[in-house]
Amino acid sequence: MNTATEHRQAAPGRDTQLCLTIPSRLAAIEPVCEQIRGLLARRHLEDMEFAVEILARECLNNAILHGNHGLADAQVDFGIRIGKRLICLRVTDQGPGFDWRRTIRHGLPAESSVDGRGLMLASLYARRIAFNRRGNQVTLWINTAKEGR
């Protein structure tokens, strides 16, 4: 991926880690997902591919479209750490942050609503979701142990 800055990969020890800074463009998402699939394959976690990828996509979509408001010269930081029991994803945008408390208060969207399902979808696959106080960074933890999913 020639437009991303790669900070670290395959940190020493049991955890596998990748940190990227990507341009705030939707076209930059696919190469990140390719790297995620590669990391999971190296850790023999191919059965986690769908869950991890859909979470990464949702977070990156939100960061690019809503967090950075589609500003092409902005950037998004993406990190994934694959541990023995948990996978941790973190996405940070450069925007002012969104009011995640309000989104949670609103709950599920109406059945016919065409949007507002991102957080609901994330909660299906993530064991825990946390936002920073400003609302421009989301961290998700996913169980790798089959019994914990």
Added chain:
Amino acid sequence: MSSYRMEHTDNGCRLMVNGGLTVVLVPEIQQALKAEVENGAQQITFDLSETRMVDSSGIGLLIAASNTLSQKNGKLSVINTAPEILRLMQSMRLISRLNISGRAGTEPDHE
């Protein structure tokens, strides 16, 4: 890279999505479907036999298409859905609303 192709049928069209029905592809498909509905399409079928990923934007597109067709007494169907996508749609309680069926041997449970 994801792509789609469209085939016209007697009363609408069939869309085959290769790769992901995701935010990158959704605006393009949305435009194409809008033109189909304006031209009188009553039945739109999404064939997901080559689709490995759907994000919330793709789900939004399916719901919007279903809403539009319902208003015109038309119908949306989603066929050949991969097991992982089928489970996602089940969790979101969209199987009946979007007329979703799985690949051979992977029919959804009742909601």
